[in-house]
Amino acid sequence: MHTTDYLIAGSSHAALEAINAIRMHDGEGAITVVTRDPHRPYSPTVLPYVVSGRSTPERVYLRDDDFFAHNKVDYRSGCALAGIDPAAHQARLADGSTIAYRKLLLATGASPVVPPIPGIDRVDYHVLRTLDDATRLRAAMAGSKNAVVLGAGLVGMHAAENLVKAGASVTIVEMSKQLTSGYFDEVAAGMIEQAFLGNGAKIRTGHRVVGLEPGPDGATLQLDNGDTIPADLLLVAVGVRPELGYLDGSGIATERGILVDDSMRTSVDDVWAAGDCAQARGFFTGTPVMNAILPDATVQGRIAGMAMAxxxxxxxxxxxxxxxxxHFFGRHAISVGSAAVPEGGRAQVRFDAASGRYLRAVFDRDERLTGIFGVNEFFDAGVMAQLIVRRTDLGPLRERFFAQPLATGRELMSQLWR
Amino acid sequence: MGQAYSTIAFDPAKCDGCGKCMTACASVKFDSTDTTRSLIQIVRSGGASIEPPRPGEFELALCRQCADPKCVTVCPAGALGKNGATGVIDWDASKCVDCLLCTIGCSYAGIALDEHSGRVSKCDTCDGKPACVPACPTGALRHITTARIYNEVGSWEDLFAPGLAGCQGCNTELLMRHALRRVGPDTVLATPPGCVPGMGSVGFNGTTGTKVPVFHPLLTNTAAMLAGVKRQYERVGRKVTAMAIAGDGGASDVGFQSLSGAAERGERILFMVVDNEGYMNTGMQRSSCTPYGAWTSTTPVGEHTRGKSQDAKNLPMIMINHRCEYVATASTAYMEDLYDKLDKALAASERGFAYLHVYSPCTTGWRFQSALNIEVARKAVESNFVTLWEYTPESGLHFTRPVNDPLPVADYLKAMGRFRHLSPEQVEHIQNKVAENLRFVRKIAEQADER
Structure with a gap:
């Protein structure tokens, strides 16, 4: 049986940061990485750009073999985790082999949600989460005339734009009332919608797909109002959730993801979790939330690695x-923090139709920033995130901050974290 | 050993917000006059409502070329990376997908959207020659290249034993290790009584504390003995550097006649004085290099005396009057300057007498915390209490680190305990002495300029 000091399941941002953090403190302990994916590490976030051709599969890798050799990491791709026995400190892999670990990090990410639409098992559809998904979607995109994207989150919107640019007629179907809900507010979503409409996309927000049938060129979708839409390419992008079947019988507590404390420790000894599979404390809610975004995966991976070492x-x-x-049709949208206005707080909004600049900032009752959202209005997102996390009192600077978030944010930064 | 890197340093106290750095950057990087495109951004910080702005109110948004860069960790495209050779965070434009996630990662606004190109932009230090630095008229921006020394020095052999018995925070240990590394293994070393043999250069139990031949002359005959040793090596045809590391007491008091004689004869030796302004090894007695007002065990502070009542002898200026091949003053707070002078002194010692006078704060004898040695050394220079210069007979005396806007000498005196008792009159005396010394050295420097 293979034994290792640190076993890391997963190979994307959280896992890579954990390797760095472990090696900062422990130069020698044996690290083994097992990952379901057959490739070297890459980011799911880059995949829309592989689909668009902006990047290529061979250029997306985040680490080369030298990195693993240099850091003395035993990297095993195509090697999925199948089960855990925390009491015995053993992990079972899909090929039937077993690895004994001293400390285990679960950074297995998330997989696309496939909604239980009647007929979905009888039609061909795409998802976009792995490099192989991206390669397949890019190949299919070339011949597509009528594409349907199910789900208007960032993955779906990215793909829809690619399809529009590739010359397909594209319909975006989204259950909620607006596009990119959860990322951007109504006004920003309206701007995104206008950009897509202006480029020829059709948008069906507020509708559900109630049935799928194989059609002459692919599939035919039936909406809840009876409309039907033909699709020679169907992309299902309604969200992601972690696949946690390997936890069965392990006793590790889960809700929507693996529950962790503030050092990314799970409910059992010597097992940590980080990234899209983890459910950690939300900054605004104080309760465990799924925050499946890249920057948070790096923070969590770092913390887990430090705790393990x-x-x-x-x-x-x-x-x-x-x-x-x-980034959509040449415009940038940035969202930092929570869109919800806290009790006693307020939201400030400005929109200049001529320049297309939109800014919304949310402050709590103590004049502290809790969220900032912009389209074509550039500010330093990293500086804003720090203002939020540090719960900085903007006080008398609030008006100037709202008028000039870039300059005023930098001014605050220079006073507060030199 | 890890790699050290050059860096762009910013001193907010000197920045008046003129923006010339931004003009230079925008011009060099984008061929533009639009300073919002500059990769270095001067930001008005404190008291922004008061006009006109004053120095100290400006700060910097600039890539810090972090050792642990967050922008790199959040890049999904592998387009950002720390360059192990230069230390710069390199941006690969061909890999970048313009997702802007790096701007979320950076807390310092060091990588930001350039609205003209629609892409992120960040400082690349102009391949090691940053255009912003020479454009800065106030000296607020400096390009610190000292890292080069440490990278080089790291590959040279340390020729002292690992466990020298210096006091905690001893500057002399730092100095002698650096100096001997530079001078190299083909050296015969003379270390007369003082801290250098006191901490172990001459060794214990029959083994030396150095990896080069070392001997322990008397205080009185160091330069004479070393000159004899050097001549013997020359006679047998071996090229060897003859180097002395002597204290100020040994050099300026009883050792002075042999030092002066060797300098006058032009002996081909490198004589380095470690000036800690007293006989620190034997219990902190005063020497002729101890400054006015300083407490020592023989210039006590009590009812009748208030520290040393005489001014210090200016030994390096005396050495100039020997027309040595090379004379210089140096400080460990200015390592590039020190290394530059070591190189020149070493070369000069092949032609004649080379004299290097290094000011060396003493944590134990001067009474300050062991972590503050370099800080004290720096304040000595910044207040003009000591001046850094070099002299050769051909080109005369030149300041190497002129300080035109000096700190009050009181700032230096307050940094240590040996001056704690000073009366305002004594501080004034020292301030006047600083001015007088400076005038004197400047006069010599002006003569050199007239040539």
Whole structure:
């Protein structure tokens, strides 16, 4: 049986940061990485750009073999985790082999949700989560005339834009009333919608797909109002959730993801979780939330690695803050923090139709920033995130901050974290 | 050993917000006059409502080329990476997918959207020659290249034994290890009585504390003995550097006649004085290099005396009057300057007498915390209490680190306990002495300029 000091399941951002953090403190302990994916590490976030051709599969890798050799990491791709026995400190792999570990990190990410639409098992559809998904979607995109994207989150919207640019007639079907809900507010979503409409996409928000039938060129979708839409390419992008079948019988507590404390420790000894599979404390809610975004995966992976290695420099997790950037038809949208207006707080909004600049900032009752959202209005998202996490009192600077978030944010930064 | 890197340093106290750095950057990087495109951004910080702005109110948004860069960790495309050779966070434009996630990762606004190109932009230090630095008229921006020394020095052999018995925070240990590394293994070393043999250069139990031949002359005959040793090596045809590491007491008091004689004869030796302003090894007695007002065990502070009542002898200026091949003053707070002078002194010692006078704060004898040695050394220079210069007979005396806007000498005196008792009159005396010394050295420097 293979034995290792640190066993890491998964190979994307959380796992890579954990390797760095472990090696900062423990230069020698044996690290083994097992990952379901057959490739070297890459980011799911880059995949829309592989679909668009902006990047290529061979250029997306985040680490090369030298990295693993240099850091003395035994990297095993195509090697999925199948089960855990925390009492025995053993992990079972899909090929039937067993690895004994001293400490285990679960960074297995998430998989696309496939909604239980009647007939979905009889039609061909795409998802976009792995490099192989991206390659397949890119190949299919070339010949598509009528594409349907199910789900208007960032993955779906990215793909829809790619399809539009590839010359397909594209319909976006989204259950909620607006596009990109959960990322951007109504006004920003309206701007995104206008951009898509202006480029020829059709948008069916507020509708559910109630049935799928094989059609002449692919599939035919039936909407809840009776409309039917033909699709020679169907992309299902309604969200992701972790696949946690390997936890069966392990006793590790889960809700929507693996529950962790502020040092990413799970409910059982010597097992940590980080990234899209983990459910950690939300900065605004104080309760465990799914915050499946790249920056949070790196923070969590770092913390988990430090905790596993016993690094005394560990600072507890500040809580997950939503952070998203989105690039559509040459425009940039950025969202930092929570869109909800806290009790006693307020939201300030400005919109300049001529320049297309939109800004919404949310403050709590103590004049502290809790969220900021912009389209074509650039500010330093990292500085804003710090203002939120540090619960900085903007006080008398609030008006100037709202007028000039870039300059005023930098001014605050220079006073507060030199 | 880890790699050290050059860096762009910013001193907010000197920045008046003129923006010339931004103009230079925008011009060099984008061929543009639009300073919002500059990769270095001067930001108005405190008291932004008061006009006109004053120095100290400006700060910097600039890539810090972090050792642990968050922008790199959040990049999904592998387009950002820390360059192990230069230390710069490299941005690969061909890999970047313009997702802007790096701007979320950076807390310092060091990587930001350039609205003209629609892409992120960040400082690449202009391949090691940052255009912003020479454009800065106030000296607020500096390009610190000292890292080069440490990278080089790291590959040279440390020629002292690992466990020298210096006091905690001893500057002399730092100095002698650096100096001997540079001078190299083909050296015969003379270490007369003082802290250098006191902490172990001459060794214990029959083994030396150095990996080069070392001997322990008397205080009185160091330069004479070393000159004889050097001549013998020359006679047998071996090229060897003859180096002395002597204290100020040994050099300026009883050792002075042999030092002066060797300098006058032009002996080909490198004589380095570690000036800690007293006989620190034997219990902190005063020497002729101890400054006015300083407490020592023989210039006590009590009812009748208030520290040393005479001014210090200016030994390096005396050495100039020997027309040595090379004379210089140096400080461990300015390592590039020190290494530059070591190189020149070493070369000069092949032609004649080379004299290097290094100011060396003493944690134990001067009474300050062991972590503050370099800080004290720096304040000595910043207040003009000591001046850094070099002299050769051909080109005369030149300041190497002129300080035109000096700190009050009181700032230096307050940094240590040996001056704690000073009366305002004594501080004034020292301030006047600083001015007088400076005038004197400047006069010599002006003569050199007239040539």
């Amino acid at each position: 016993g690094d005394p420099g560990l600072k507890p997790y500040p809580g997950g803050v939503p952070l998203n950037t989105y």
